[in-house]
Amino acid sequence: MNMVIAKDFTNKYLIRTRILLLIFVLMVPFLVISQNKKKADKSELKRPQYRNLFKEAGYSQIDIDKKLAKAYYDVFEGPDKVYFEEGDALGYISDIKNKDARTEGMSYGMMVAVQLNKKDVFDRLWRWSVKYMQHQDGPREGYFAWSVNPETKKQNSPGSASDGELYYITSLLFASNKWGNDTGINYYKEARRILDAMWKKDGTGNVHNIINTEHKQISFVPEGGGYNWTDPSYHVPAFYEIWALYAKDGHEQFYKECADVSRNFLHKACHPVTGLNSDYTEFNGEPHPTPWMPPGFRYDSWRVPMNIAMDYTWYGKDKEWQEDYAKRFQNFLRSKGLDTYEDQFNLDGSTPEFILQAGPVKKLRHSIGLVGTAATASLVNKDKASLDFVHAVWNAKLEPYEDGYFDPYYDGLMYLFSLMHLSGNYQIIAPKG
Numbered sequence: 001m002n003m004v005i006a007k008d009f010t011n012k013y014l015i016r017t018r019i020l021l022l023i024f025v026l027m028v029p030f031l032v033i034s035q036n037k038k039k040a041d042k043s044e045l046k047r048p049q050y051r052n053l054f055k056e057a058g059y060s061q062i063d064i065d066k067k068l069a070k071a072y073y074d075v076f077e078g079p080d081k082v083y084f085e086e087g088d089a090l091g092y093i094s095d096i097k098n099k100d101a102r103t104e105g106m107s108y109g110m111m112v113a114v115q116l117n118k119k120d121v122f123d124r125l126w127r128w129s130v131k132y133m134q135h136q137d138g139p140r141e142g143y144f145a146w147s148v149n150p151e152t153k154k155q156n157s158p159g160s161a162s163d164g165e166l167y168y169i170t171s172l173l174f175a176s177n178k179w180g181n182d183t184g185i186n187y188y189k190e191a192r193r194i195l196d197a198m199w200k201k202d203g204t205g206n207v208h209n210i211i212n213t214e215h216k217q218i219s220f221v222p223e224g225g226g227y228n229w230t231d232p233s234y235h236v237p238a239f240y241e242i243w244a245l246y247a248k249d250g251h252e253q254f255y256k257e258c259a260d261v262s263r264n265f266l267h268k269a270c271h272p273v274t275g276l277n278s279d280y281t282e283f284n285g286e287p288h289p290t291p292w293m294p295p296g297f298r299y300d301s302w303r304v305p306m307n308i309a310m311d312y313t314w315y316g317k318d319k320e321w322q323e324d325y326a327k328r329f330q331n332f333l334r335s336k337g338l339d340t341y342e343d344q345f346n347l348d349g350s351t352p353e354f355i356l357q358a359g360p361v362k363k364l365r366h367s368i369g370l371v372g373t374a375a376t377a378s379l380v381n382k383d384k385a386s387l388d389f390v391h392a393v394w395n396a397k398l399e400p401y402e403d404g405y406f407d408p409y410y411d412g413l414m415y416l417f418s419l420m421h422l423s424g425n426y427q428i429i430a431p432k433g
Contacts, residue, residue, distance in 0.1 A: 048314050050424035053378055057390045067394070068419050072116060074398050075412040076109075082409045083109060083121070084150070090131065091124030092150050095409045097359050101150045103133060103164025108413050110171040114178055115426055122175060123185055129168070130190075139205025142197025143222070144168070162210045162218050163234040169194050170239045173246045174429040195249050198222075215283040216254070216261040229288045232269045232277045233303035237262040238311040242428065263318045266308065266325075274349040275329030277301055287347070297345045298356045302370045302414060305329055309376040309421060314428055326380035330389060333374055338388055343367040359405045368396045369411040372418030379421065393418055 054064045076083040085091040093105040106129050113122035133144040145155035172191035208227045212219045218234045220226040240259040244252040268285025269277045276297040278287035287295030312322045333341045342364040346352050375393035378386040400406035420426040
């Protein structure tokens with residue numbers, strides 16, 4: 001009797017085990033699919049959402065596309081363009097009012113070109129940069145002369161301005177991802193050439209790394225005393241994240257740390273009430289006076305809100321502070337009149353005694369460059385009222401002021417960058433596939 005019960009129990013146990021095993025076998029594919037879906041969902045969450053703030057503000061996609069195309073035409077092709085082609089293969093961007101070509105404008109032009117898929121423009125600018133600006137030997141090898149006379153091709157200053165190299169490297173990495181490296185220029189190799197040269201700089205000839213390696217912050221210039229202080233508008237933490245992802249030069253951890261240091265630096269450099277920062281600062285964020293200019297929020301500083309908006313959109317690692325900053329900064333400008341705020345301030349928001357001159361007239365203006373970059377802060381400011389700034393840049397016109405002053409170079413590039421950001425056309429360019 002006991003044996004029958006035991007046998008019956010064993011049979012039931014085996015049947016139950018087989019059923020459970022069958023259920024498990026049938027469930028595995030669903031579990032795998034579910035896990036993969038979760039992973040995909042997670043990676044989708046990580047992927048930046050490039051908002052089209054113009055569309056959110058009520059403008060049609062057709063009009064937005066026209067607006068962006070017109071801004072590109074004005075800066076690169078129209079009667080007041082700042083981009084000029086030479087022969088079959090070269091091109092440069094000129095700071096017209098200063099009659100020079102600068103690594104700032106050249107590398108900005110390359111970033112515009114890779115974002116908007118203008119490969120010929122990108123290649124021309126890069127070839128000109130290599131031919132007339134990049135040092136091929138000596139202590140500065142791999143770096144670029146920041147200012148060149150486009151007529152004589154002579155270098156006005158052989159030293160580098162660190163933001164030029166910053167934009168060259170990032171735009172070349174994007175070009176490598178977008179177009180590959182076998183269409184005439186090996187973009188990745190060129191980016192690595194600058195980076196590898198940068199890491200070899202050990203102070204010989206008083207030339208250093210673009211980044212002050214002790215402070216993990218970008219230097220004002222990588223030479224002499226300029227290596228020991230910085231420019232807040234050169235702090236683009238999102239670009240270091242790009243280097244960590246795509247440079248593959250063994251310094252990934254360092255670049256990630258630089259991104260975090262830059263974010264923390266901006267907390268200190270921006271005024272707690274107005275959000276304004278000084279053009280030049282120490283590494284601790286305190287203003288850095290120079291023989292040619294006392295501390296203040298001026299032309300360089302216009303780029304800071306745009307850089308913060310980019311970092312917020314691309315990586316979102318410092319959202320709480322960035323949202324607070326955008327609110328403070330835009331509230332301050334609004335307090336000065338949305339259509340009348342000027343373009344230079346003391347950090348507390350008062351009018352500066354010293355006015356940095358641009359062009360023939362020393363004068364404070366309501367500059368379209370700042371109107372543009374201030375509007376990009378609306379990507380960060382959660383207050384719906386901040387769309388006022390978006391409407392303001394939409395209605396702004398890149399044209400001469402009543403007194404004849406016109407800067408299609410810096411005003412033009414800031415305006416164009418801002419339209420790209422606000423329309424969702426300034427993005428991380430990842431490798432295809």
